[in-house]
Amino acid sequence: MKATARAQTNIALIKYWGKRDEELILPTNNSLSLTLDGFYTTTTVEFREDLTRDLFYLNNQCVSGIPYNRVNQFLDIIRQKAGKHVFAEVRSTNQVPTAAGFASSASGFAALAAAGSKAIGLTLDDEELSRLTRRGSGSACRSIYGGFAEWQKGELSDGSDSFAVPIKPQDYWDIRVAAVVLHADMKKVSSRVGMKRTVDTSPFFKGWVDSIPHDLEQIKAGISERDFEKVGSVAEANCLKMHATTLGANPPFTYWYDTTFKVMQHVQMLREKGIPAYFTIDAGPNVKVLYLPENEVEIKRELESIPGVTDVILSKAGQGISYL
Numbered sequence: 001m002k003a004t005a006r007a008q009t010n011i012a013l014i015k016y017w018g019k020r021d022e023e024l025i026l027p028t029n030n031s032l033s034l035t036l037d038g039f040y041t042t043t044t045v046e047f048r049e050d051l052t053r054d055l056f057y058l059n060n061q062c063v064s065g066i067p068y069n070r071v072n073q074f075l076d077i078i079r080q081k082a083g084k085h086v087f088a089e090v091r092s093t094n095q096v097p098t099a100a101g102f103a104s105s106a107s108g109f110a111a112l113a114a115a116g117s118k119a120i121g122l123t124l125d126d127e128e129l130s131r132l133t134r135r136g137s138g139s140a141c142r143s144i145y146g147g148f149a150e151w152q153k154g155e156l157s158d159g160s161d162s163f164a165v166p167i168k169p170q171d172y173w174d175i176r177v178a179a180v181v182l183h184a185d186m187k188k189v190s191s192r193v194g195m196k197r198t199v200d201t202s203p204f205f206k207g208w209v210d211s212i213p214h215d216l217e218q219i220k221a222g223i224s225e226r227d228f229e230k231v232g233s234v235a236e237a238n239c240l241k242m243h244a245t246t247l248g249a250n251p252p253f254t255y256w257y258d259t260t261f262k263v264m265q266h267v268q269m270l271r272e273k274g275i276p277a278y279f280t281i282d283a284g285p286n287v288k289v290l291y292l293p294e295n296e297v298e299i300k301r302e303l304e305s306i307p308g309v310t311d312v313i314l315s316k317a318g319q320g321i322s323y324l
């Protein structure tokens with residue numbers, strides 16, 4: 001009744017932004033991501049008859065309370081699926097520097113789903129595992145796979161057709177991502193709260209959803225042609241559109257900080273100098289920059305030179321779920 005799994009985080013190039021069902025975590029649009037090797041979570045789950053509640057250790061510290069209720073709720077889903085009523089000890093270690101602005105929820109829930117389902121005796125294929133992982137955190141369902149993955153939003157109200165599928169494996173294309181960490185003390189609107197406010201109040205939300213099929217078609221063509229400029233420019237434009245929806249929300253909000261702008265402008269300036277680089281931004285102020293290996297040294301140096309940037313962490317394409 002014990003298993004250990006590792007999952008790497010992913011960065012969305014076509015963003016998931018908006019839910020049609022909050023309980024089942026069903027999205028309003030397909031999304032597409034690249035799994036990254038630099039940031040991962042390793043989780044051991046042990047179901048034990050002697051426990052009277054779930055125990056959760058994060059980076060060797062026993063944690064409980066509201067921020068971690070999502071873990072208990074997710075274990076309930078696993079128990080229900082297996083038809084077993086037994087509590088678990090969960091031990092998770094994050095190699096995702098929280099400051100890097102990568103939601104550890106993507107690698108966290110993917111590792112928890114993999115270790116938890118195995119520990120309780122479920123045998124799930126990738127599709128079933130992705131569908132289960134989705135219930136913990138939407139973006140996590142893409143981290144089942146290495147390389148490029150697409151989360152198909154599905155149409156059905158029970159969510160049975162909403163899961164991620166692999167697009168290209170980890171070794172298909174050496175495309176890299178620099179996580180640019182900023183000094184920012186802005187109060188954060190979580191992605192869950194931010195996307196709900198956008199769906200409920202932003203008049204720009206419809207435009208966002210309507211634009212997705214074209215963006216997806218373009219980026220998939222770019223990936224199959226290994227056309228970096230096409231992939232980068234579609235990803236950058238898609239990110240800008242997602243962030244534009246937040247400005248139309250009520251009350252309006254933005255994840256950007258002054259340094260966020262500086263990094264965006266710097267990336268555009270690098271392109272003018274002939275260095276291909278494109279940015280994308282999730283629900284926070286930090287910026288992720290897509291680049292090619294031959295430009296790595298210059299990209300790192302340039303990004304580190306921007307005032308307000310505190311760290312630049314480089315990553316390659318990562319692998320899918322592994323069991324240790």
Ligand code: DP6
Nearest residue numbers: 012015016137138139191192282283
């Ligand atoms: C901006 O997966 O964190 O990073 O499903 O509510 O847990 P929940 O949201 P989450 O949202 C991620 C939003 C995003 C875009 C993306 O990763 O696709």
